[in-house]
Amino acid sequence: MAERIEDRNILEEPSQTIRRLEGRLGDRTLVPWVEQSPRRVRVYFNGVAVADSREALLAFEPKRLPVYWFPKADVSGEHVRPAGSAGSTPSRATRFDVVAGQRRAEKAAWTYPDPGPGLEALRDHIAFYWNEMDAWYEEDDEVFVHPRDPYHRVDVARSSRHIRVEIAGQVVAESSRPCLLFETGLPTRYYLPKNDVRMDLMQPSRTTSQCPYKGIAVYWTMRDGPRDILWGYPFPIPECPKIENLVSFFNEKVDISVDGELQPRPVTHWS
Secondary structure, three states: OOOEEEOOOOOOOHHHHHHHHHHOOOOHHHOOEEEEOOOOEEEEEOOEEEEEEOOOEEEEOOOOOOEEEEEHHHEOOOOEEEEEEOOOOOOOOEEEEEEEOOEEEEEEEEEOOOOOOOOHHHOOEEEEOHHHOOEEEEOOEEEOOOOOOOOOOEEEEEOOOOEEEEEOOEEEEEEOOOEEEEEOOOOOEEEEOHHHEOHHHEEEEEEEEEEOOOEEEEEEEEOOOOOOOEEEEOOOOOOOHHHEOOEEEOOOOOEEEEOOEEOOOOOOOOO
16 A cells, blocks of 8 residues: 655644644634635545535644634434543533444534633534545545635646756756646646656656645655655646646755756755
8 A cells, every 4th residue: 555645734644633723713813714615515534425515714823724614504413422521621611422333433523602702603513534535526626634715725846947957966857848827825836747767767656646726746766865855746736737747845854956057955844
């Protein structure tokens, strides 16, 4: 089975984000921003739609993933069952088990009976831990990793800049026909045609990752070199077609020169 890694574009995994939010709701500086989502959102567990709403809320926290909150009326009471309170934590969250057929995800959903100042919109709503569920849909499109942030942009521009990539002093790619991918909060990624990359130095990896904005990525490892250093999206989602079958290196781990100027290595989670 292929190894799977998250295509992280924020600071934490979804579960870490939500648990951190739950534990610090008393701090008004971390009150999330809540807005109505115009999309129909569905959550599936063991083949059952345990939540289906056209009135879901999106809650935001600075530098954290957005989270969907569903009106209780749009959550299946048959499959989402109270599991008791969270105890004496500041969040005072009430937990729910999600049950369908012979499967049970314990404490995989939660609500705030008394949300507190600034969180009134979350009253009578239920949220789910993303990774505990089997599938999420926005309208009829399956969404992976986390909800799509409507304020997060991914733009791809064709370019004639000269891109040179070196690993430990060895040139592994050189191209004057890159596509530059600009994504909110991330370093510029340089996607190159495979013919401009020393693919003979690379071998396919078993690693894959998912991104809600780009699709499913596959990876390559350099022979006798860094693991999973190169990736590409063979079949990107329709909103991001320009990077189809192109490949990109981690800026954090290689030396990239643009028009002869060596770029600084950014410091991110991939460093």
